[in-house]
Amino acid sequence: MAGNWxxxxxxxxxxxxxxxxxxxxERSEHCEIVICPPFPNLPAAVEAARGSRVAxxxxxxxxxxxxxxxxxxxxxxxxxVGCSHVIIGHSERRQYFGETNETVRKKTxxxxxxxxxxxxxVGETLxxxxxxxxxxxxxxxxxxxxxxxxxxxFSKILIxxxxxxxxxxxxxxxPEIAADVHRLIRxxxxxxxxxxxxxxxxxxYGGSVKPDxxxxxxxxxxxxxxxxxxxxxxxxxxxxxxxx
Ligand code: PGA
Numbered sequence: 001m002a003g004n005w006x007x008x009x010x011x012x013x014x015x016x017x018x019x020x021x022x023x024x025x026e027r028s029e030h031c032e033i034v035i036c037p038p039f040p041n042l043p044a045a046v047e048a049a050r051g052s053r054v055a056x057x058x059x060x061x062x063x064x065x066x067x068x069x070x071x072x073x074x075x076x077x078x079x080x081v082g083c084s085h086v087i088i089g090h091s092e093r094r095q096y097f098g099e100t101n102e103t104v105r106k107k108t109x110x111x112x113x114x115x116x117x118x119x120x121x122v123g124e125t126l127x128x129x130x131x132x133x134x135x136x137x138x139x140x141x142x143x144x145x146x147x148x149x150x151x152x153x154f155s156k157i158l159i160x161x162x163x164x165x166x167x168x169x170x171x172x173x174x175p176e177i178a179a180d181v182h183r184l185i186r187x188x189x190x191x192x193x194x195x196x197x198x199x200x201x202x203x204x205y206g207g208s209v210k211p212d213x214x215x216x217x218x219x220x221x222x223x224x225x226x227x228x229x230x231x232x233x234x235x236x237x238x239x240x241x242x243x244x
Contacts (some may be wrong), residue, residue, distance in 0.1 A: 001203060001225055002034040002119060002160075002234025002243045004059060004087060014041040017235050018048035024239035025054065031225060033118075033189070033242050034085045035232065037075055039230040046082035057085030059121065060093060063103075063110040085117045087212060089162045090143060097207055099137055099146025108145060112153050119158045119204065119227065123183070135184055142188050151193045159203045160227040166207025173177035175220045178205045182222035211240040218244055 009017065014037055025033055036057040045056045073238035078086060081120045088111065112120040118127040119163035122141035124134045138161070146154060161181050162203060166173050173181075182203045188196035205217055206227030217223050 001031050002057065002085070002087075002158075002227045003036060003238050004090070004206075004227055004229050005035065005037045005233060006059070006092070007038055007230060008233055009037060009041060011041050011044040011132075014044045015048050018045065018052075018054075020094045021235035021239055022049070022054065024053075024235060025081040025242050028086075028239075028243045029053070031242060034086055035135060035238075036085065036182055037177050041081055042078070043081050047138070050220050055084045057083055057087060057117075059087045059090065059131065061088070061107055061110060061116075065110075070225050073105075075114045075116055079114040083116065084120060085149060086111050086159075087119045087121065087160075088207075089121045089141075091121060091123055091162055091167060095164070104141075104145040105147060108149070109153070109158065110151075112156055115156075117156060117158060119160050120137055121128075121160045121162050121206070121227070123162040123164050123167075123207075129165060134181065138181055138184055139188055142192075143186060146192065149193075151197055153201060159201065160206050161185060161203060162206035168208070172208040172210070172213050173205070175216045175223070178217060179220040181223040182220075186222070209241065211237050211244075214241045214244040 028075050034055045034057050043237045058078045061075045061078055066141045071231050072208055077087050087100055088107045093099040124137040163173050186198050202224040204225040204227045209226040209228045210231045
């Protein structure tokens, strides 16, 4: 279960979240929990989560190791503050910040280089879904973002299916719609990286996941977890998702 905090919370709010959240998930051993705060609050989050079963991730990175890239943050820097995960290619980055499949691919490789687990996001817009192009978009995202990865590298990544029309809109994909796309991703994985990679791949669903719809989603064998935005900002609500 991964929480994507987007551009919310100060350092003080980060620490107070963990004070309330950690006792609530102490016993939820059935899943891994990752929280992804904004860059400046990563050290506070790592500190607050130390010794707990909650891992910390960033929401993006830049692929170069270092250099004259004003405003950017490298995989190595994220690793060096104690993060273990990083979200790559979120639809908001594709939509507002020019992220493409090629930049997602480069960032994924940069994350793998320093042993950060990439959570690679794919997903179609409402227009694409209504035009019957969901499968084509998802396959293009998977091909574009994963091309050139070895099976060994691929085995280290998580994929998040996030239909853009379901993000922050309150419209969750039905468990069946989500499972259909997850099946497609797994099929593509099988063809590209083999049956073992397909069986071991963890695919998260994201888009208006809430405490009251998590059970239905997780009842689908194809859905291995969730990437949660809005509902991960509140400790009680994210704990009830993690404890589904
Ligand atoms: P949401 O966001 O849960 O607020 O819809 C999900 C995401 O963008 O990862």
